[in-house]
Amino acid sequence: MSRIAYYRVSTRDQSIESQRDAMRGDERQPFAKEFIDHGVSGATPAADRPGFAELLRYIREGDTLFVYAVDRLGRDAIDVQSTVRSLLERGVILDVRGLGVIAKGVGELILAVLAQVANMERDRIIERTEAGRVAARDSLLRTGLTHKGKTSMGRPREKNPSEVATWRSTNSKSLAETAEHFGISVSTVKRYCATA
Numbered sequence: 001m002s003r004i005a006y007y008r009v010s011t012r013d014q015s016i017e018s019q020r021d022a023m024r025g026d027e028r029q030p031f032a033k034e035f036i037d038h039g040v041s042g043a044t045p046a047a048d049r050p051g052f053a054e055l056l057r058y059i060r061e062g063d064t065l066f067v068y069a070v071d072r073l074g075r076d077a078i079d080v081q082s083t084v085r086s087l088l089e090r091g092v093i094l095d096v097r098g099l100g101v102i103a104k105g106v107g108e109l110i111l112a113v114l115a116q117v118a119n120m121e122r123d124r125i126i127e128r129t130e131a132g133r134v135a136a137r138d139s140l141l142r143t144g145l146t147h148k149g150k151t152s153m154g155r156p157r158e159k160n161p162s163e164v165a166t167w168r169s170t171n172s173k174s175l176a177e178t179a180e181h182f183g184i185s186v187s188t189v190k191r192y193c194a195t196a
Helices: 017-024 050-058 077-089 106-143 161-171 175-182 186-195
Strands: 003-009 033-038 064-067 093-096 100-102
Touching: 003 017, 003 050, 033 050, 077 093, 077 106, 100 106, 161 175, 161 186, 175 186
Parallel strands: 003 033, 003 064, 064 093
Antiparallel strands: 093 100
């Protein structure tokens, strides 16, 4: 009967430490084993995540699995429900931070509802993001600026590509010297010179 933790963060620059601290609680109880999916999208089904797949091979009847949030257990409401049912049928105790222990029956029902709510919120985020893109494109076409005052949809260029290419050619400088002069990366200089 081991205490096992599972963490997932979507990008490589995110840390699991806040999840770990929250799940340990005030008693600071250590976990016997921790499984991590670092830089794995929540859109990936739970069983297809390397860390979670390893967890599924390791976990045994009587173990308690601690997770930070419902959405860590699957890609969508159906995946969450399937994962939870599979774990409970194997005799695993599931503890979701803020919800406590999830049991068969009513616990599964509550979790299913929460998973569906999380699914709906994810869909709303996608809709809002797309609406923002549409507004930015429309404004850019009408005024030359996005609705937030930017001159392009993407990240603004660091320097003018033709200016960089012209300076490099005129001064017969290397990629590294050009990068240093403009304060940009060598790969950016290569890209600018290739397009100019």
